Amino acid sequence: QKEVEQDPGPLSVPEGAIVSLNCTYSNSAFQYFMWYRQYSRKGPELLMYTYSSGNKEDGRFTAQVDKSSKYISLFIRDSQPSDSATYLCAMHRGFQKLVFGTGTRLLVSP
Amino acid sequence: GAVVSQHPSRVICKSGTSVKIECRSLDFQATTMFWYRQFPKQSLMLMATSNEGSKATYEQGVEKDKFLINHASLTLSTLTVTSAHPEDSSFYICTIKARDRNTEAFFGQGTRLTVV
Secondary structure, eight states: OOSOOOOOOOOEEEEEEEEEEEEEEEOTOOOOOEEEEEOTTTEEEEEEEESSEEEEETEEEEEOOOOOOOTTEEEESOOOGGGOOEEEEEEEEESSSOEEEOEEEEEOOO | SSSSEEESSSSEEEEEEEEEEEESSSSSSSEEEEEEEEEEOOOEEEEEEETTSHHHHHHHHOTTEEEEEEETTTTTTEEESSSSGGGOOOEEEEEOOOSSSSSSEOOOOOEEEEEO
16 A cells, blocks of 8 residues: 555546645655645645644645544636646655655646 | 655666666755665565765665665765666655654655666
8 A cells, every 4th residue: 555645637627616636645654745746747836734734724725634544635716728737745754754645646737 | 846856867777787876855855865766566665874974774675785885975876786687777855854853755766767
């Protein structure tokens, strides 16, 4: 079993839709949770950074962490074609190496 | 603007040759840089941790003699793929942690290596 599971997609939505991206994990020691966005042939960029459980909001993006279920989510409101990219979840225990999901490819059509 | 500069962005080389990839931290001194590899439709996998002034720390299964890392200064780390083979073809990315958070926050743009 992989430490971090993420549906590769692609996930296709119309412009303006609310997008929900998710990851599950098996290691209960993970404490730091990240979402990265990666455009084709580019390096990832950090979108959201969350410590422990709870919600965090930044503009159209909301990150949720449910440690009891070992489940994290990224919500994108009012999705735009420019949001089309691969979204990677990642996590670590603190001063440990990052463990990435495989990424979910998102396609937002105009 | 970019915090990490990585080049080349794309390189094609012949099997058996060596390729050097550079990673520069532009905004601040990075005592530690990280090198990842990403195969198509797979997760980013940490290859090694590059420490300024000391030897790199390699992840299990990564050949240190094949992937030479030199952290020559506080702003420059290089990864040399020696005697490249087609199975080394991949997307290589360097990254540094942000000063104020315990995670890799700044990634280079990546290098697409194709070995023919």
